[in-house]
Amino acid sequence: MIRTRPVNTDDIKRLNLARVLRYLHEGGELTRSELVAHTRLNRSTVGALVADLAFAGLVEEGPGSGGTVGRPSLVVRPTPTSAFVVAFDLRVDRIVGAAYSLGGHVLSQVERPRADGPFAPAKAVSKLVECTTELLAGVPEGCAWVGVGIAIPGVIDAETGLVRKAPNLGWIDLNFVELIEPAMTEAFGASPKIMLGNDANLGAIAEYVRGAGSLASSVVYLSGDVGVGGGFVLEGEVMTGSSGYAGEIGHMTVNPRGQACNCGNRGCWETEVGRDAILRAAGTSITESTVPEVVRAAMAGDQESLEGLQEIADWVGIGVANLLNMIDPDVIVLGGHLAEIYPVVYERIEARITRSRPLFETRARLSLPSLPLGSTIVGAAEIAFTALLRDPLNEMERSLALVAS
């Protein structure tokens, strides 16, 4: 049965405003002609939409920042002081935070180390409020605060925002939004909408919108760390799956007679390509070394390290080939420590992929993450802009109470 919403004439203006603003947010400055070409709306419609967005303070027109041959043409761009979001990435060993303006520019940044292991929710709340205070200090006066996005290394229920399982934080069925929202309101007088996302899903969103997948229609982002996570964006939508477990690719069985996994199964992909597997293959362990050290040793000619990484490369290739056979995305971004080992053993990885799917040539491209501050936090910022980019004028009105000062 059909499950889409109908479109009526009332929706069109809102959809078109959202469309123009999203192009500007993702693409930066554009001439009116470029907007006409991209949106496929006619010139007068684009003019009226730009005027409405400008009246709301969201966009401005001025000379372009490009070359200066001849008369500089006018461009439309997001007003960088109009609206901003706060984004966080809760990692195993630290909190990374940033404030981003509409258009995706970094306004301020913060980083706090934290001890490995469980993270008491109350402590997480107070740390994030503290970091937010610091981030807000770097936001221009009058800029409207339209959202908060937080990347969580775990399974998030897409509908409720509940953190179902985040083993590295020690969180199970935790409604983190319900905890942090009152604290934000107390600290800042009000709280914008707070969105949570799985870290690999957010990495995939960021690479799709602004990174290695910006010309693709489907992107998989693999986050290699202690475990291996996966995020999958298809035509702009994250595939979360029926129960929120899509992308739990680290627990794909690739070696039924292999190592026992933390999850209780045997031969999961992450038992073959996770951090401990890499260290073990290189003849070392977490108490003695790290993945970057193994990579440096291999590049300096250490034979045991290099052979270890080549063994890992075979398993990376098998898992990537399975991904290609199952969902065949345009781009697969190798994040986390997979990005570190790739430059050393990419030939072996690609040879194993070819060996695993001899019948099928593929257009899919392997790529390294391409966003300097990290794909995950950029994805957290993007979901924080969701409400504004869906209904720009109404959302700006709603957010006025949250103007930073």
Added chain:
Amino acid sequence: MIRTRPVNTDDIKRLNLARVLRYLHEGGELTRSELVAHTRLNRSTVGALVADLAFAGLVEEGPGSGGTVGRPSLVVRPTPTSAFVVAFDLRVDRIVGAAYSLGGHVLSQVERPRADGPFAPAKAVSKLVECTTELLAGVPEGCAWVGVGIAIPGVIDAETGLVRKAPNLGWIDLNFVELIEPAMTEAFGASPKIMLGNDANLGAIAEYVRGAGSLASSVVYLSGDVGVGGGFVLEGEVMTGSSGYAGEIGHMTVNPRGQACNCGNRGCWETEVGRDAILRAAGTSITESTVPEVVRAAMAGDQESLEGLQEIADWVGIGVANLLNMIDPDVIVLGGHLAEIYPVVYERIEARITRSRPLFETRARLSLPSLPLGSTIVGAAEIAFTALLRDPLNEMERSLALVAS
């Protein structure tokens, strides 16, 4: 970047007509109030749209076929004699064909055995034209022929309709549409649009629209035969992947030290759950037995057959668990011989799934195919209706030349 099309006022009427007709095609007879509720359009809009569709002959109003308590209420239904499609399923051992009316009723059926192995394209064309002649004889006079859909056991290029690889037919990079269209035109004076689809993808479409997945938003259909194929429908769209290879799940590596596969790799899923694996596990082979015979023997208490099927069940469970970990659909339909073995060993399959993903409870439901004539051919009929259901009035005008008599 955004890659959707804008919506302008000119599109709305066409979208709404399409929306109403699709509800009727998929849902059968509906009262105007039900149409209002389903489409979320207002009553007068629905009235005008129904009038336009009725004027074009596509729908009719009359007393409902339901209970007779009180005054029977008027319903709108697709006019069964208004439009039809011809659908084919090219199987390994036979051709199955049917003509379907708008609304999904079978008007006529045909079946022709064919020898296992390569199928010369010219022979396939003449067989299909011959079958079409037979099918058209069963179509009511005046009914407009709006499409042909053909299910192919192979990889189809979504954009061009090129058959890239269909090993069981012996077709490689074959433009079958270019071959059959002139033959159809010669035989019938004109040819409606001919659509090709991968058999597992079409199975997934059919189960999503009318079958086990009709209340779901994502459906995977697994076709177990000599090999194992997979089709994946998400929110009504088939996921074909970047190169058309999404769903090549039979070639997922699950056992790197396992059997050599026909594809040249080792330990592909289909080497563990394909037809030959089932027969081998049951201590027999293709020259001596068939999968249904093994299943019957196991049900009659033959120990070797039962143990063989239980071994296969473990591998089915591992592959299904990988599917759940990667894409986590609402429903997984076990088609082909997987449907035959499931009733005998479902407990073992489900136990293996639980063992493979102990951390993740899941809402996904395993199901048997639910469409009597076969999911695949119903899917072929559905894609044949694509053009009509996208732009009903214009498509009816275009198809008048093809009215069957």
